[in-house]
Amino acid sequence: MGLTLLAPIGSALALLFAALLARKVLKAPEGTDLMKKISLAVRKGANAYLKRQYIGVILFFAVIFVVLMVLAFMGYLTMFVPFAFITGGFFSGLSGFIGMKIATAANARTANAARGSLNSGLRIAFSSGAVMGFVVVGLGLLDISFWYFFLKFWYSDPAHLAVAAGQTFQEAQIQAITSAMLTFGMGASSMALFARVGGGIFTKAADVGADLVGKVEVGIPEDDPRNPAVIADNVGDNVGDVAGMGADLYESYVGSIISTAALAVAAGFGFKGVTIPMVMASIGIIASIIGTFFVSTKEGATQKNLLFALRRGTWISGAIIAVAAFPLIYFGLGKENIGFFFAVLSGLLAGILIGITTEYYTSDTYRPTKKLSSTSLTGPATTIIGGLSLGMLSTVLPVVIVGISVLVSYTVSGGSGSIGDPSFNQGLYGVGLSAVGMLSTLGITLATDAYGPVADNAGGIAEMAGLGEEVRKRTDALDSLGNTTAATGKGFAIGSAALTALTLIASFIAEVQVIDPDFKFELSIINPPVLIGLFVGGVLPFLFAALTMDAVGRAAQSIVVEVRRQFKEIKGLMEGKADPDYAACVDICTKSAQKEMILPAIIAVVSPIVVGLLLGVNGICGMLAGATVSGFILAVMMANAGGAWDNAKKYIESGAHGGKGSDAHKAAVVGDTVGDPFKDTSGPSINILIKLLSMVSIVFAGVIMAFHLF
């Protein structure tokens, strides 16, 4: 399969391109000494946080590694699993780490470039976002390629492989390869969970804490250097929105590819079936690289122009992928299987459509957010009711889009019959390919998304360094655009997580069949273990959301106390004569985030094991389906409500309904504050939850099948 070599080639291209972009970004000057100083403080804070986080994560990984080793020795897992788990976690963490490194290096440079022109600012910010995008896809494909070639080599030795009755050697080989690969997804998911939850708590605790004392009590503007939490706030953008998002999407990316590959044997495609998703991903990388060259703008561009500049890149990449997927499927799977091409298309299209609906519900250029801003006229209560109802309403279209996409990709792929039938598995393989199709544009989609926090930081630096009206206006334009791309990015992340989670459920079933080909599934929704699994799975995202929201509340509270203390104890702080102790706030956020992420992580890892031991494999399937359905809906609701509140507030700040300082504005601030943990902590964490649940189930399938009550 010479075609498979495209995977490491694609990976190398992505990493090379990322390196080139990084060099370009780092060559740009950082600006004045003050700017350098601020940027350094943010960088230091972010490093301190990540260092601390990695220590906690290493402990967690060590524990799980030992557990997996024990299980491997007991024969429930192959010996590769513990190591695959580690590499998945390592690369996921590395993606986030590199992305954050470049983002914290680019913030002052973006502000400085914006002193020249809007386009220079955009190019720097976008390039640094692109570094992260291409690092994620590059490392993802590297990890996949490494394990694929290594395991293929290892299992080519008949001594290493047990061939079941009625199975060809090749089938046994592919199954052994893909089921080992699946397990590194659990490492990636676990890492992503810590990054998302920890980063999410950090960023919102700092944000809310800084605002509550700074803006509300003391009355100084946002991003004012006198605020002791201002650096923590900027650090938070990087550790939450950049590192967290990177680890999250790394995981969706590899998850969709390997879970589709894992369905190859069941669908009857052999090695071809394993290769196709990997090659699709490589095509996506090349298309994304081409797309980046189309992102640029002119001075004086409107919000719409800027958005179009970013979108153009994504659309061009998508078009290239759509064209290239045809010959890939035609020659790769054979013309009788051309239906799978339409599965890829449906995934690509669904990704774009979910982005559009997200934009519709959260951007202040459309009716819903405008209407929401007018609910602020009657106070905070109506603002909250309006935002919640907007969020709930906004879940309908994404559900319909994902539903149609699943149905279309299943049907065009020849899906029919019931579980275990080859045609049924072909249909599921098609659903997997649609997830791969959706995520194939990830290089550039993530670039436009990770661009946001960089622009946000740049705005903060411009403010703190006193760069003047004109520059601030440019960074504001970039930042405001970042809010929209962040919202669509979140929609994309959630949509792809849902599709990936569905494919992972299919992989779990395939994995169970590998372990025990005679296992009889009773997955009927009316079968009590499945039904109860559905309920338990359905409630998990709510529990998760509650825990993470509470965590943000508690962490913000400790920041409030610290900021108040500094304003009281540091003489001359308000007059700008003394420097605040930024590091203390960063430290508190770091500690809180570390402490608060433990319980959610344990719940995510332990739930499937407990449910499995009590309700068996059928119960787990129910739980996974329930969690995917309710998690998808809740995550969309929280992300969109949060985004809409944020933009409704900005809309009022731009002069509507009395503008800044009016009662409507105060009500809108309440909405925005509620929305903060919605959109940046709880909502995105749910994405990971639904995938991690599947991953844990897959890894522990053997144990669960050996010991379970029902």
Added chain:
Amino acid sequence: MGLTLLAPIGSALALLFAALLARKVLKAPEGTDLMKKISLAVRKGANAYLKRQYIGVILFFAVIFVVLMVLAFMGYLTMFVPFAFITGGFFSGLSGFIGMKIATAANARTANAARGSLNSGLRIAFSSGAVMGFVVVGLGLLDISFWYFFLKFWYSDPAHLAVAAGQTFQEAQIQAITSAMLTFGMGASSMALFARVGGGIFTKAADVGADLVGKVEVGIPEDDPRNPAVIADNVGDNVGDVAGMGADLYESYVGSIISTAALAVAAGFGFKGVTIPMVMASIGIIASIIGTFFVSTKEGATQKNLLFALRRGTWISGAIIAVAAFPLIYFGLGKENIGFFFAVLSGLLAGILIGITTEYYTSDTYRPTKKLSSTSLTGPATTIIGGLSLGMLSTVLPVVIVGISVLVSYTVSGGSGSIGDPSFNQGLYGVGLSAVGMLSTLGITLATDAYGPVADNAGGIAEMAGLGEEVRKRTDALDSLGNTTAATGKGFAIGSAALTALTLIASFIAEVQVIDPDFKFELSIINPPVLIGLFVGGVLPFLFAALTMDAVGRAAQSIVVEVRRQFKEIKGLMEGKADPDYAACVDICTKSAQKEMILPAIIAVVSPIVVGLLLGVNGICGMLAGATVSGFILAVMMANAGGAWDNAKKYIESGAHGGKGSDAHKAAVVGDTVGDPFKDTSGPSINILIKLLSMVSIVFAGVIMAFHLF
């Protein structure tokens, strides 16, 4: 089956007891002329609303009746269905109507009795609640008995019955009887939907509108007679919390009984299986009647004493049912089937446990609500985050309780195997019996619940009529207790709705098998139509909640405008020299409620038909399961968050965190306002939604099986 006669006897006893209680209540004096005047105004308003609502409902029923007649002529339904549909709607509506009549008659009488002593007040309020409770169960069992005996007679003639191959005459007879009876559930559900949604919109629009202008803008106290919306607010308590709740639980009650009966043939129990749930219900009525005699209190009773006084009645009834169920199952189903007794017990217990968790999360005597009240110290944003997270967290235990109850009742009933196996159906029949067990205490449970709005109204009348400090304190004690019983009542309503909905899904499957015994189900959660059904079903409660919250917002807005107008245009109103135009506000609420309930009703009725035509029977099952899971969780979350916000506010008003008028109190009011549509409009409407979806699916099963895409 002489035992079956217990059903009409139980029904007659309940109705007789209700009549006696009603006479007792009506004999009590109404108090001063002013009190009579106020009570009359509330009564007039409630009548006006119900009259208007019934006109709208009659139109809706006429349309559906015609549709059903057409389908019956085409052979997709039996000729009884359209008429059963009408009687179900009629009795459900009648339950609400009588309950409301007595409640509006009892409000001034309760206030007047409270002038004498706390116990006299409690007795009147509780008796009027009991009238409603026993009317609901009495009419429910009457409707069931009527159709059962009529249909049994009709189908005893072989000429009226088609016996399928491999079926005994008796089996065919039972199937024909139960599937006709199932369909009157759709009438009851539709009626309940209008009552809950319309009433819920009415009551919250009036409440929010009255508060926004009265308390906030003009600065007059709650229940002040100068507020033009004050009567509408009192009317709302009756049309929403009384009439709506009555219609809702009427529907759960008959739904659980007939859906369990519908599983009798499949479970292999024949006519015995049909009779048992009906007899269980009669036993419950007798036990509830006995229980009511244990509800009384002494002067100076604390909140805890009062609650205990009410609880004692429920617990005694539950104990009687538990004892009586044993011989019923032992002799009715045979000692080899004694396992079903434990199914009944598990349902009874689950109902009580859900009540307790609801109380834990919403009463200010426990930690969660106390903690919530302290979040108000940092403003409305943290209050909202705290309440939402409390609500989300509070969903976990009810889900676990329902899950365990389902698993226990399935297992002890000998459930095993897969769909279609007799043992599997026995298990489902056991789940049905647990729902019947839970609802068997309805007579008295509903009494303690419907008592709440009467006490609330009595407090309003005491305030408006100036009855003095001591009386107001007594009615306040009664009212405050009503808040707790309302919350636990809602928990009970949601829990029983979930169990009933699950039984209805089983009935839907049984109905499909009656229509086409060869139909092959593919209910695996990974089968795309089922999976998409799960997603669509999962999103429906969110859509419903969004629509109903928006509706309340719009309706409240129009009340605000009207109240402002009256304060401006009616000279001497503020000084108490001129009367406000109460009727205008009642009229606006009525019109808004009527207009706003159309869209949700259409969605509830049309969704299963559309999903069925697109995704077939399997898709419908997925949708029903998805809606039950997400609807149960969302309804619990909304009800508990709303209840906790309400009580957190009351806790602050009682002096905590600065008391009335403090900033914390203002923040708590925001929480309470958001909670209003949560707990009284959207949350309870979701209960009905999940049952109505099943009912519509059952009625339209034949059509869907004839025409569907997948």
